[in-house]
């Protein structure tokens with residue numbers, strides 16, 4: 001048993017104590033650091049892209065470089081930031097604590113999945129040395145079998161990262177089944193756990209399909225077997241089916257954890273029992289299941305049959321229902337609560353507004369003939385940034401701020417935290433709202449050059465992106481500064497009622513709990 | 528590439544209404560706008576439906592002192608759960624049906640439509656008119672169509688996937704290698720409307736532009752005659768120079784010695800080139816002819832093998848014209 005004053009951060013020292021740690025909390029922090037590094041890198045690329053788009057044609061780079069940069073931006077943000085994102089960092093840190101467990105079910109596998117992530121990241125960056133890829137993160141065939149550059153390396157990287165994702169998902173599922181504290185029934189689990197659990201299901205079921213697809217792509221490129229490339233007798237639309245069969249569920253790998261965080265934040269910062277616990281929990285599972293059935297909505301104009309298009313449109317609308325259910329239940333949770341506007345809650349409210357816009361514009365895209373017009377325009381770009389950044393990433397930031405005192409034992413500056421959250425929301429809307437207008441008017445995406453009439457929209461968007469970038473950098477600096485100057489965090493600064501707040505030290509000890517917690521009530525009993 | 532500059536400067540005429548959508552140029556585009564505006568206004572309503580209460584709750588139930596408790600711990604209400612699960616389903620059903628009807632309209636080809644053949648290749652469109660026996664192509668190609676007639680496009684790609692996008696008509700369709708896809712429209716408005724490539728296809732994806740020029744029938748006929756005459760009157764060299772632009776050789780080959788994706792045409796005729804296999808070949812009439820028809824057979828060393836085949840797109844006199852043109856570039 002740990003002596004008083006010892007915690008998971010100071011119990012062991014030195015590089016090896018981190019590099020070889022099996023502690024889920026330390027692994028979570030290592031993920032967090034790596035993910036933030038790649039977020040900054042991907043963000044830097046985004047700012048370069050936006051700067052290039054200040055004027056039509058050449059501004060700061062040529063077309064080839066532009067195409068390489070948007071590919072890198074997409075690939076990094078999808079595969080290295082948002083997909084691992086919340087589960088690997090916050091999930092790793094908080095899930096075992098919330099369940100009253102000492103660690104995840106397979107601590108060694110957990111460490112291994114971190115190193116697989118690092119390996120994948122290195123291979124991805126290695127493709128830059130061979131020659132930057134310009135296929136877009138979607139690797140559409142036959143373009144990606146004909147262009148030069150390190151396509152094979154980049155694809156291998158995505159393949160490797162898939163394993164990291166599968167292992168993490170597996171670990172969480174087993175942990176949730178096997179390591180719950182005595183008395184922790186399924187319905188006493190915090191909703192964060194339900195969300196991460198549902199994510200785990202998608203991770204282990206969908207990712208293998210991506211792996212197979214990418215493997216086929218490599219085989220085709222290297223051995224010249226005709227699978228997707230019509231020149232060799234293959235079918236390019238087949239690639240799109242395979243690809244989206246993974247990548248649509250992947251959208252839910254990205255958003256479900258975000259929703260999971262929001263459920264915690266809204267309840268804690270309203271000091272009110274979450275409204276509609278079961279509907280929220282079941283809607284996570286429903287989203288996980290439905291997410292497998294809607295991939296075809298990315299392909300309404302790809303040449304697939306009308307009947308197939310119709311079926312996918314219906315199924316796509318069904319996905320909107322559980323998402324709506326969550327939104328309404330969160331609202332009802334705030335009703336008659338004691339609503340505090342601390343920084344994590346500000347991120348959550350930002351999520352609420354931006355995700356609402358993302359969801360509603362998603363309905364536009366589900367409507368068959370409207371999608372025919374909007375497909376592959378900036379409308380789509382704006383829509384998925386509202387969902388992925390306005391949704392997932394806002395929730396991610398909220399979650400980091402929320403658990404930061406528990407992770408580090410430090411309180412950050414409320415003022416700077418709040419200021420950066422507001423700045424991000426403002427910058428975000430400046431950047432992306434105009435993209436809806438452009439897209440509806442017909443501005444296609446992945447365009448280096450564009451009609452003069454779109455210039456003003458692009459300029460507003462670019463200025464917005466600088467504000468947005470600054471907001472995120474401020475948010476991260478605020479956190480880093482707190483490490484040095486922050487006040488010591490109390491044990492339970494937000495009056496949370498789940499185990500990570502009620503049963504641990506201010507900074508948890510290595511084995512999490514000084515004695516085995518026994519659960520006698522739900523996770524949202526505030527008093 | 529002046530044609531390109533001119534094209535980029537062209538405006539999608541924007542409808543005054545809210546400045547939101549570009550001008551509809553067909554009956555279908557008008558129908559489309561009804562769905563779109565329906566979604567826009569109901570979407571705005573939905574947005575307010577969640578954001579107004581949110582703001583209201585934040586203000587009304589704002590925690591004023593640290594120890595303030597929630598007013599209630601009420602955590603479920605079956606009735607309201609049922610309402611907010613099923614009411615959205617009704618709304619979504621309306622959206623679906625409306626959109627589906629529109630989609631049927633776009634994807635059912637009308638009988639007896641005038642057929643045009645569209646060929647996408649990096650990075651320009653070629654449109655062939657089987658009825659008139661003419662074709663137009665190149666970046667910035669002007670695709671003339673008669674007003675008020677059903678036009679069906681039968682499309683395929685020479686290389687990778689492209690997508691034929693007509694924003695003013697609210698339609699697009701991917702253009703695939705190795706299979707035909709179709710698209711149709713009936714232009715109600717006279718005017719010029721841009722064509723974009725909407726599926727990412729490489730370096731000059733964003734320059735893969737053309738425009739549809741909608742004309743009254745008699746003007747259209749005159750336009751067709753104009754194209755026929757222009758081609759007959761050209762000398763081989765002039766024809767070659769024109770094809771150099773319109774078949775987009777210009778995107779990959781310069782005529783002033785500067786580097787593009789492929790070797791410059793300047794002074795290349797009569798010299799010796801090294802193939803990827805190491806063999807040396809003389810650039811003469813036969814070599815150029817073969818290389819234009821089957822470029823993969825004789826790839827030049829040091830360049831990516833991306834030149835598309837022009838087999839079936841160039842007549843004998845076109846090929847002669849190109850050769851004469853290249854020959855003339857000393």
Ligand SMILES: [Cu+2]
Nearest residue numbers: 248251295298
């Ligand atoms: Cu999808």
Ligand SMILES: [Cu+2]
Nearest residue numbers: 724726728732
């Ligand atoms: Cu293109």
